[in-house]
Amino acid sequence: MKKQTLWLRDEARKTERRTPLLPDGARALMDAGFNVVVEKSAKRIITDALYENAGCTMAEPGAWVDAPKDAVILGLKELPEQPETLKHSHIYFAHAYKCQSGWQHTLNRFLKGGGSLLDIEYMTDETGRRVAAFGYWAGYMGAALALLQWYDRKAGRASYIMDGLKPFESAKALDDLIQSRAQGIEKPKALVIGASGRSGTGAAGILERHGIEVTRWGRKETTELDRDAILEHDILVNCAFVADHIPPFVRAEDLKAGVNLKVISDVSCDPFSDYNPLPLYNAPTSWTEPAITLDTDAGKVDLIAIDNLPSLLPTEASIEFAGMMLPHLLALKIRGDSTVWKACDAAFQRACAKMTERKAS
Numbered sequence: 001m002k003k004q005t006l007w008l009r010d011e012a013r014k015t016e017r018r019t020p021l022l023p024d025g026a027r028a029l030m031d032a033g034f035n036v037v038v039e040k041s042a043k044r045i046i047t048d049a050l051y052e053n054a055g056c057t058m059a060e061p062g063a064w065v066d067a068p069k070d071a072v073i074l075g076l077k078e079l080p081e082q083p084e085t086l087k088h089s090h091i092y093f094a095h096a097y098k099c100q101s102g103w104q105h106t107l108n109r110f111l112k113g114g115g116s117l118l119d120i121e122y123m124t125d126e127t128g129r130r131v132a133a134f135g136y137w138a139g140y141m142g143a144a145l146a147l148l149q150w151y152d153r154k155a156g157r158a159s160y161i162m163d164g165l166k167p168f169e170s171a172k173a174l175d176d177l178i179q180s181r182a183q184g185i186e187k188p189k190a191l192v193i194g195a196s197g198r199s200g201t202g203a204a205g206i207l208e209r210h211g212i213e214v215t216r217w218g219r220k221e222t223t224e225l226d227r228d229a230i231l232e233h234d235i236l237v238n239c240a241f242v243a244d245h246i247p248p249f250v251r252a253e254d255l256k257a258g259v260n261l262k263v264i265s266d267v268s269c270d271p272f273s274d275y276n277p278l279p280l281y282n283a284p285t286s287w288t289e290p291a292i293t294l295d296t297d298a299g300k301v302d303l304i305a306i307d308n309l310p311s312l313l314p315t316e317a318s319i320e321f322a323g324m325m326l327p328h329l330l331a332l333k334i335r336g337d338s339t340v341w342k343a344c345d346a347a348f349q350r351a352c353a354k355m356t357e358r359k360a361s
Contacts, residue, residue, distance in 0.1 A: 003035040004333055005071035008051075010039040010061035012080040015287050017045045017167055017314040018134075018321070020076055020091075020120075023054035025326045030055055032330055037071070039063060045167075045314040064088070072118075072332055077308060085113030094119045097351045098243065101272035104355050111352060122347035123328060123340050131340055132324040135198025135239075137310040137317040142267035143192070143203035143237045144174055145309075147210065149291060149302050150188050150235055150263045151181040161304075165287040167312050174313070178210055189260070191215045191233040193222060193249060194240035199267050203237045222246060222277075231259040239267045242275045249277045255296035262298075266305040281305060287312075 006029060008021050021029075023046065026036045038051040039059045052058055064073045065083055075092040086109045094117055096103040110117050123131050145161055152159045160181060168174045190207050194200040195216030204214045215233065222240060225247045230236060231254060238249060250264065266278050284307045285291055294301045310317035331338040 002070075003033055005035040005037060005068060006329060006332065007037045007059075007064050007067050007071045007073045008039060008056075009064045009073055009075045010041040010044070011075060011077055013077045013308070014043065016077050016308060016311055017043050018076055018308075018311050018318045019044050019046055020074055020318075020322055020325050021329070022046060022318065022322045023050045023056070025322055025329070026051060026056050027054045028326060029329060033333070037067070045318055074329070076120075079109075083113075084109060086110045086115040087113040089116045089118060091118045091120060093121055095121075095270075095272075097122065097347060098270070098273045098275060099354075100270065103351075104358075107352055107355055110348075116345065117348045118341065118344040119347060120325075122344050124343045126339055131328060132321060133198050134310040134317055134321050136202035136320065137313050138267050139192075139199030139202030139204075139237065139239045140171075140206050141174075141202075141309040141312050142199070142239070142265040142304065142306070143190070143207050143235075144178060145290060145304050145306075146190075146235050146237055146263045146265035147178055147188070147207065147212070148181055149304065151178075151185050153262060153300075153302065154185050154188075155181075159291075161290045165290055165306075165312060167314050171313060171316055175209075182210065187212055188234035188263075189213045189215070189232075190235040190237060191217060191230060192237045192239060193217045194238065194268070197239060197241065199239035200237075203239055203265075203267065207237075222249070225249070227254055231255075231261050234260050235263045235265070236261055237265045237267060238278060240277065241268065242270070242273075242277050245275060246277060248279050250280065252280060252294075252296065255294065255298040255301055257297045257299075259298045262301055264301065264303045266303065267309065269305045269307045271305065278303075278305075 029036050036056045037059050038056040039061050040048045069087050073088045073090045096106040125131050148160050190212050192200050192203045195204055196218050207214050270276050271282055285305045291302045291304045328340050335341040
């Protein structure tokens, strides 16, 4: 019987150092009868040599375009613009199911090529809960950057983050940096929205470890929204997963003179969606320009909206995430019987149907 091929691609995004598959996981897949191909990468946090030592077949970056049609291509972030049509099954975060910018183009590439999208965001179990996410480390980093920015603004000194970001060697190195910037400065009051989820847990965790008073909000508080309560905090970290129209958390007109809010970190970072609860910006920020400064009646308000936050702690993030992914990668052999992969297939079909309906109307 022909082996199932799982093909780990090199990431197109230059700042993406994470990996959804570790060498030990690749070895487990091969032991289970998979053929594992790994594209070489100069930026991946795990070296090529470790995959090669595990027994993986190595390929050049971008070689997945010529992989056998039945190969499953594994990645994390967006695909390159070429080829125009996609013939494979791809596993990655596509951000194309909530009518985000370019969603129809993304789906059309699959439909024209006969491929399929297994979006990691829609890998869910019987209860509808996501089974694999970087959420903890996204919230962790989003809150850490907000804290660094707040301390620097409060001290009236040059912003550390605005000098450009690069990955931290470890969570401890990040902790040490925060402590050094906090010396002699009063601590802010922070609000985490979506505090019960993975991202919110990570955000609240690092804030509280650094002695910050944290208010935790969940679905109840966002349904019965009290914007004045939001504005009483110095820092807002948004970790809410929004899949429907809800009242915006903060609008431009809310940032009036006298409000405390000075730093917003939008960990959920979905500015292209119709459901964006922070309609204050229209594109993600980046490692080179991590924050935008809004000139408001409340003064300068910094907004951080980086869409690959966990890449700033690539080792910790990759270890946790790859561990979550491995059982489901092993289940690709029985994809048609797997609850998780059936959920992905169903989400893809629903998105394609929505696109067709919109074209018809």
